[in-house]
Amino acid sequence: MAVPFLDLKRQYARIRSEVEPAVAEVFSTQYFILGPNGKALETEAAAYLGASHAIGVASGTDALLLALRAFDLAPNEGVLTTSFTFFATAGAIHNAKGRPFFADIDRATFNLSPDSVREFLAKKCAREKDGTVRHKETKSAIRGILPVHLYGLPCDMDELMAIAKEYGLFVLEDACQSFGAVYKGRRSGAIGDAGAYSFFPTKNLGGAGDGGMITTPSSERAARLQKLRVHGGRERYYHDEIGYNSRLDELQAAVLRIKLRHLDEWNKERANVARLYNEGLAGIPEVVTPQVPKDRNHIYHQYVIRAKDRDGLKAHLEARSIGAMIYYPVPLHAQKCFAFLGYKTGDLPETEKAAAEVLALPVFAELSEAEVAEVCGAIRAFYGERC
């Protein structure tokens, strides 16, 4: 049996009767940008996330970029993040005039390791006698931490927030893969000074095109972001600063409002698929299934295993028409475009090991028990054949 990596048509079949009239309504009003649906989605998403303010933007990448712009990085100021993430995380830091720095990940969760962050900051900063923190390299002083809730699992936010407080840093959460995930009773992305979300169609809350959102507890920052998304002006044709054209359009917002109402149910169904995988793959010594600390939940935007001979397993699954993907084969510190940052192989051992071992298996709310069994059977056969 072929098993697709993702089949969005199955999701659409469930909500078609809700989506079609909502889209038709947008067309009938001919109101496409910054209209009632966008406003309503911001209110509904903020309530769902437990955030004071939500600002719709054109993509998750723009959510990161605009949020970083609102922290006013001086040229080359540092933002500490993970190298094991989608490109946009570090690309946005560079495009906001900052300089990305990378700490290593935690082996169990694939997320930024608080120990590695501490170690990095201890080297970069000195503590004065009065307790204040001094950045040794003033040209690239660290201003913020940008944790990524990778695959849908929240980072160790208590630890990261405590470190940020100690060093006087902002925290911008990249929640582009974790809409709805909960850490100690709070939604990911609504814990730090700002959170960035992506509504790329393949995300667990995906639109019908590009889209993104920023949340923040600060009214001042929210007002700034509302300006930044319309070329930096509160009043049309009067520009306080140089901003962007980055709005979440009405068609996206209309679709996302419907999907948001189903999200908890879909996230539960994803978690059930993950449970079936955990059971089906238990006891295979060559496979490590996702580890979820007790104080948070995983929304399984991706279900990612570590696998011995990962590339061989991927080829084996593909030969059986089973989808499998590698997120991410090349960590950001090893990307050609970031060579100027001066990292070398071996600098981030856990990140590099993960990049060589991870494999994402099909996961979506509508994936059937039989399909999960097919994938698990194929994985067992791969290692069995080689025993």
Ligand SMILES: Cc1ncc(COP(=O)(O)O)c(C=O)c1O
């Ligand atoms: C971790 C992470 N950050 C940022 C982004 C960027 O989001 P978008 O594709 O909506 O620009 C993504 C999306 O793939 C992501 O996974």
